[in-house]
Amino acid sequence: MPKIKMPRSSPSLDMTPMVDLAFLLVTFFMLTAQFRPEDAAAVDTPSSKSADEIPLQGLLTVTVDSTGRIFWDLTEKPVRLAVLESMGARYNLTFTEDEKMRFASLGAVGMPMNKLKDFLALDNSAARNALVKENRGIPVDSVNNELEWWIYETNTLYFRDIKEKVKVALKADGNTPYTRVNEVVKTFQGPNIKINRFKMITDLEEGRL
Amino acid sequence: MADVQTGDGGGGGGRHQKKRAKKSSTHIDMTPMVDLAFLLLTFFILTTTMYKPSTLQMTYPVPKEKPDEVDKPVENAITMFLTKKDAIFYYRGGFEPGITQLERTDFNQLTKVLAANNKDAITKVQELDKQYVQGKVKEAQYDSLWHDIVADDEALFCIIKTDKDARYRNVIDIVDEMGIHAIDKFSVQDSIKPDERALLDIAKQQL
Incomplete structure (x- = not known):
């Protein structure tokens, strides 16, 4: 019987396309992934069945963390700076270029106006977070409702610069007492702002119904 | 090796040594590279979390001018x-x-x-959904029909x-x-x- 001759081909195969593919995928994932902006406060939003997506642009977010601190955030950088300037004018503060740059690059800001300059003078995030912890965020008391002016200026300046109405979203921690959230809602509805429709940011709840 | 020559001052003629590039295979074993690439890929896929918040549209009642206004009993x-x-x-x-x-x-x-408590509306909405699935109700009509049900005075x-x-x-x-x-x-x-x-x-x- 003749011996069956196995074809003597090399057992190693060309891995190049596979490497190409793998690195292509790695590159794709790395480039398309967006870093989640550093949150000033950890907020655990409640979940809801609503699947409406969050708008990526023209969004004014008011964040309330579980201890009731209130933060302001806006997506558009040029408008952020304009808001900072007119808030400064309102409270007799002038900001240096450095402070403005820092303000533009930060995410949510939650400082009373009299502490804002100290806050913007700090250049490392750990020190900033420590300062945030010491304060109660943007005041909303009826005597000194700074949040009202933050929103008012944002509304006005956004409309002036972009010619569109800014969308307002409320992002609150699920464990926040509702009374605190209600103060923000009351501010929205106040005589200067008059926002009765807004979005509440929630986590998408899956596997229900 | 050919390039090491020691103390030989003489011409060394006759035996001219050509420098020749080593003929090694151009193939590199890519396996570790593939391993690495897929390791990175797996790592990134597993460590990224999808951040997908959604929003809930809320409409609050417009604050009343007179806070003492009596709600009519419903x-x-x-x-x-x-x-x-x-x-x-x-x-x-x-x-x-x-x-x-x-x-x-x-x-x-x-x-x-x-x-x-809301049996009627829920039944009607379910019926509407059924008709919609069967194609009896067009998509354009769906919203207004749905709205008729939920905004009904009886709802x-x-x-x-x-x-x-x-x-x-x-x-x-x-x-x-x-x-x-x-x-x-x-x-x-x-x-x-x-x-x-x-x-x-x-x-x-x-x-």
């Missing part, structure tokens, strides 16, 4: 009080001092309560009142339930009338 209304420990107290219809009793429920049983009207102990989560959950149970007419308020407050304070003692 028969098809249900008033719910959100309070501490995620408990809910509710009563049906208008408030009648001395007669109205608060009933207790929680977020697990809320579905049953709402489904029982349940839900008033949500928040006590000071309520958490934000409770409010979102209950608003979410409104959507699930085809209740379009609801409002979130924080004003609890003195009569209601008295009842609620008694009811809260059993918590």
Whole structure:
């Protein structure tokens, strides 16, 4: 019987396309992934069945963390700076270029106006977070409702610069007492702002119904 | 090796040594590289979390000019009080001092309560959905038909009142339930009338 001759081909195969593919995928994932902006406060939003997506642009977010601190955030950088300037004018503060740059690059800001300059003078995030912890965020008391002016200026300046109405979203921690959230809602509805429709940011709840 | 020449001053003629590049294979073993690439790929896929918040559209009632304006009693209304420990107290219809009793429920049983009270609208919406799936109702008509059902005068009207102990989560959950149970007419308020407050304070003692 003749011996069956196995074809003597090399057992190693060309891995190049596979490497190409793998690195292509790695590159794709790395480039398309967006870093989640550093949150000033950890907020655990409640979940809801609503699947409406969050708008990526023209969004004014008011964040309330579980201890009731209130933060302001806006997506558009040029408008952020304009808001900072007119808030400064309102409270007799002038900001240096450095402070403005820092303000533009930060995410949510939650400082009373009299502490804002100290806050913007700090250049490392750990020190900033420590300062945030010491304060109660943007005041909303009826005597000194700074949040009202933050929103008012944002509304006005956004409309002036972009010619569109800014969308307002409320992002609150699920464990926040509702009374605190209600103060923000009351501010929205106040005589200067008059926002009765807004979005509440929630986590998408899956596997229900 | 050919390139090492020591102490040989002479011509060294005759044996001319050509420098020749080593003929090695151009193939490199790519396996470790593939390993690495896929390791990175797996790492990134596993460590990234999808950040996908959604939003819940809320419409608050426009603040009344005169806060003392009396709400007209609504028969098809249900008033719910959100309070501490995620408990809910509710009563049906208008408030009648001395007669109205608060009933207790929680977020697990809320579905049953709402489904029982809003049976008509839910059945109609389910029927509409069925017709939509069968193609009897066009997509363009769906929204207006749906709106007719939920905005009907007979449909349940839900008033949500928040006590000071309520958490934000409770409010979102209950608003979410409104959507699930085809209740379009609801409002979130924080004003609890003195009569209601008295009842609620008694009811809260059993918590």
